[in-house]
Amino acid sequence: MEKKTKAIGLFSGGLDSIVSARLVMEQGIDVELVHFTTVFFNGAVDSKGMPLTVIDLTGEFFDVLKSPVYGYGTAINPCIDCKIFMLRKAGEYMRKKKASFVFTGEVLGQRPFSQRREAMKIIERDSGLNGYLLRPLSAKLFPPTIAEEKGLIDRNKLMSMSGRSRKPQMALAKRFGVENYPASAGGCVLAEKEFEKRLGDLMKYKPGFDAGDIELLKHGRHFRMSPEVKLVVGRNNGENYKIVSLKKGTDLMLHAQEPLGPVSMLRGKADEAVFDEAVSIVARYALGKDGAGQARIKCFGGDVEKYVTAMPCKESLAISRRI
Numbered sequence: 617m618e619k620k621t622k623a624i625g626l627f628s629g630g631l632d633s634i635v636s637a638r639l640v641m642e643q644g645i646d647v648e649l650v651h652f653t654t655v656f657f658n659g660a661v662d663s664k665g666m667p668l669t670v671i672d673l674t675g676e677f678f679d680v681l682k683s684p685v686y687g688y689g690t691a692i693n694p695c696i697d698c699k700i701f702m703l704r705k706a707g708e709y710m711r712k713k714k715a716s717f718v719f720t721g722e723v724l725g726q727r728p729f730s731q732r733r734e735a736m737k738i739i740e741r742d743s744g745l746n747g748y749l750l751r752p753l754s755a756k757l758f759p760p761t762i763a764e765e766k767g768l769i770d771r772n773k774l775m776s777m778s779g780r781s782r783k784p785q786m787a788l789a790k791r792f793g794v795e796n797y798p799a800s801a802g803g804c805v806l807a808e809k810e811f812e813k814r815l816g817d818l819m820k821y822k823p824g825f826d827a828g829d830i831e832l833l834k835h836g837r838h839f840r841m842s843p844e845v846k847l848v849v850g851r852n853n854g855e856n857y858k859i860v861s862l863k864k865g866t867d868l869m870l871h872a873q874e875p876l877g878p879v880s881m882l883r884g885k886a887d888e889a890v891f892d893e894a895v896s897i898v899a900r901y902a903l904g905k906d907g908a909g910q911a912r913i914k915c916f917g918g919d920v921e922k923y924v925t926a927m928p929c930k931e932s933l934a935i936s937r938r939i
């Protein structure tokens with residue numbers, strides 16, 4: 617029996633990924649999808665029944681994030697370097713699985729930064745996939761890949777989509793009977809402005825950060841109290857629980873009891889002055905913006921368990937410390 621051609625699809629979970637995989641499968645090719653996650657982009661994805669492998673690359677991705685060769689996008693998103701990295705990993709996976717090529721759901725000109733023709737060429741070259749990277753939705757707008765030249769896949773059945781409109785992809789989804797798909801892939805916090813500030817602060821004051829530090833950036837209000845110390849104050853019950861779950865050994869938790877207020881975390885070794893400021897900020901959020909009086913705060917963590925009372929800080933202090 618003739619051996620089937622095998623291809624690896626870099627899968628984001630969005631509509632483009634789904635229909636590009638279906639286009640390749642339609643030609644009788646054995647498709648395996650691979651979805652790379654990191655702590656920055658890790659939503660669940662639905663491969664619509666197609667074989668999918670999920671691989672977490674958080675640790676290796678930190679190096680890409682810290683010094684991207686091609687810089688950042690509108691926030692702290694190193695999109696070109698990120699795509700090069702993901703494709704390099706997909707290439708390794710392709711070789712491991714003895715597949716013939718890698719494909720993606722990229723569409724020429726769909727994104728201003730990383731899907732310009734020039735950028736897409738650079739991404740292909742630097743990922744080491746020259747000739748082995750197929751973009752089924754825009755294939756006819758690029759030179760033929762090795763798989764097309766060898767006749768492993770029929771170029772005539774591939775697409776020539778470009779630009780931001782998603783209508784052609786939606787028409788393809790209809791043709792394939794694919795329903796209930798996300799319009800685009802799940803969010804990446806690196807493209808968010810608020811996250812950019814928080815991550816910038818972390819990279820400056822704790823360059824050896826870990827995944828737990830990053831996860832914490834997604835929750836609560838953050839305050840830079842000193843170069844070594846930061847305070848995180850929950851904004852709602854969900855965040856309170858999340859902040860508690862991210863506590864590490866030396867973190868001190870500050871929980872306003874009277875009145876009942878947010879759960880907060882003090883990370884880093886705080887001297888008395890920093891501690892006093894921190895509890896005054898916690899009191900400010902327990903009592904409200906114009907609140908008066910004092911808050912009673914439970915402090916616990918490690919071998920510490922004590923109660924303190926604190927007056928709310930001035931609004932200007934909270935603002936000046938806010939990241």
Ligand code: SF4
Binds near residue numbers: 657694696804806807
């Ligand atoms: S938005 Fe995030 S996941 Fe997407 S390419 Fe850019 S850095 Fe990578």
